[in-house]
Amino acid sequence: MRVTLILLTLFIIQTTKGQNNLADLNAYIKKTENISELSNLKSVQFDSLSILSTFNELERQIDFGFKHHRILIVPYSGSDLKLNLVSKNGEIQITWISEFDPSNDVNFNILNVPKNSDFLKEYVQNHNGFYKTELTESDFENQIINEYVVGFGCSIDGLTVPKESKKMLKLVKRKNREELNKYLTSFSPELQTLGAIGLLKIGKLTKEQKNIIKHLKNKNSVIYSCSGCSYGIGETFSERIENYE
Template sequence: MAQNEFIEVKEFLSKIENSDSLLIKLNRHKFKNGSFDFSYSEFSRKIDFGYLQHRISVGKDFYTEFKLNFFSKDDVIKFGWISKYDSSEEKLSESENFKENQIDFRNYLNQHNAFYGSNLSHNEFKNQIITEYAVAFGCGYSGNYLSKESYQTQEYIDQKDIKSLKKLLTSFSPELQTLGAIGLTQLKSNDGNKIIRHLKNRKSVLFSCRGCSLSHDETFIQRIGLYE
């Protein structure tokens, strides 16, 4: 995607206030290079402190060109990023704010660190928002696929590394939190029981493997129930 198109889409998104209307307006808008062939919501999920986290994919000719990651509260977009997406490498190549609210961003981060007893930095928080993690053990038709973060979690379990598993549990990412909870549960550790109870009640949707494919069809309570 050309840089001028990236800037045009970013400026268009910056003027949208309501989360419920973003996808509709994006689908209807005629950009200089024409409309996009597809734009769809990957998820809108409940997180903490009354917020929702959203991810939208947009592209042409069957290829995703960029992804949107943003937070909303009471249907108002609070902060978010547009990221170029390299479909061949399946990774983000560049990210910029399309909606910037440093007060809300810092408030959420401070509340998170206080509630979970964590020490996430500004960059760690942002990276966990825009990065696509997966809870995937033995996925795919062969049953051998593990996501990078799931492989690392299995190593923590094998090493009985409670400290690293607790750090995962206090992450922002619901997928990383789930991996931490799985590890602590498998090791029959009582560390993090209060947080795990909270995550069960929150019921966030996860990007995880159920059978042969990855999808957003499973909640935390469904996944952790497999290990209890």
């Protein structure tokens, strides 16, 4: 019984600490306008949050002149935190703040901090017009925050295939061009990469699909991928699909 009470107390303390860390970061992001202001978060004096280290995990082009940034924040206590931001010309348009579980690659307790109230609506409208899709603002949020992995021979044994990559291979086997086209025309550069690979593996692309792949090659977003036991950022869309063209 005593052990149970101790564990429960520790859980409550950690939960409260996590909530305070989120609140601190949320307050700071609300008054932050430029991405450059996040370059030295460790030096910021927060009420509760004390930062051990930060990692700029990602900075990449998405569509219409915008960039997607992902920053990992490791506090001295409490859960790791993730910032997913979209910027244009250095100006932050919107930020998602979340707690992060590294054991399952899951973001939770997600806070939405809009800086430009029109950004999300306009971006989704422009995307749907360009790619001929009917995606939603929730689709954009989910795909920006989710950390999809492109790879087909991961881990030490080279046999692990990440979830979305495995799904893509099944779609290829079924020659399901419709679902692969949804990947190709999604918001996520990783899903777009998987869609392009899948369609190229099947062959007989439409003119529109060829034009989209050409556009994606010109944009050439950095993607999260794996090869063997190496996971991370460092590969681009063009580099990943070149063996399938």
